[in-house]
Amino acid sequence: MANAVDWPEAVWQEINDAVLAEVSKVRTAQKVFPTSVLDGDPTEVANDVIEFPEVPRRAGVPRKYLSIREGQTKPFVEIYLEFPLTTAQVAREAQLKTCKTLARMAAKAVGLAEDVVLFQGSDGKLPADVIADPALAGKGLLGESQRGDADDDNPYKVSRPIPVEPPEGRRKGVTWGEPTFSAVTDGIALLAAKAQAPKFALFLPVRAYADTFVPPGDQSLITTAERIKPLVEGGFMEVVTLPETKGLLVALAGDPTSLHVGREATTEFVRKEGAQYFFRVVERIQFVARDPRAFVLLDFQPPGALGAKTP
Secondary structure, X not given: OXXXXXXXXXXXXXXXHHHXXXXXXXXXXXXXXXXXXXXXXXXXXXOOOEEOOOOOOOOOOOOOOOEEOOOOEEEOEXXXXXXXXXXXXXXXXXXXXXXXXXXXXXXXXXXXXXXXXXXXXXXXXXXXXXXXXXXXXXXXXXXXXXXXXXXXXXXXOOOOOEEEOOOOOOOOOOOOOHHHHHHHHHHHHHHHHOOOOOOEEEEEXXXXXXXXXXXXXXXXXXXXXXXXXXXXXXXXXXXXXXXXOEEEEEEOOOOOXXXXXXXXXEEEEEEEEOOEEEEEEEEEEEEEEOOHHHEEEXXXXXXXXXXXXXX
């Protein structure tokens, strides 16, 4: 499709280099989870999810092993944003670089949409004018972390979400403070009990992330973030597209979660309508949560919510 517009290869290369640089700045999940870029423009990826026994082994009961069912796949989620150029802008792209400018703006939105799809799936709200089918990612990584059969005591099940409540007598300007640190340590203990191992990583929404950079009490200058960071060497990440009450603690050893890029972010010519030429920035992405026990959801209770304590 790129060849339908008569630009030198160097012009396309400059545009797509800018797109990749821009989208890489915005992406969060890809900064933490192992990511593979697949060749051949595939439309689906192997969904090699581990199947666990329903209950731990008991004496006298035939042994069941961990296994992966053959032939399971997941479709890639295509994410794109279109934008138009005039005939004059197309003719003078080498000088004006209008397509490059608009493609960078589109790449920013596509990068944000990628995190929406990966973390929330069909529950997320895409940035304006971005087109995708988030349902192809189910309920996203957050959905994998809050299954209906969650059980802290069953080593084969996902752990229950950990509530994080505002404490009594908290310092002015602090919403959660110490309970966030406690939730992380409790979550790591749950992960270890489910045969998960370091490195660990933590994804937080904006408000909860910012809250960790305030000392939780008047008696200390140490921030909650300073205490958390040594525990999550795999990444301590602010995610602007997360719901404001949901954080996600993850284990990374053994690659229990992986991301797959079916098509790296690129710019292409789509169609001509009258005097306008339409382009789009497009990518294909999907996750595979082969071992959902590697997730612990942190459920931040807002001040004033039922059960939350106010100073």
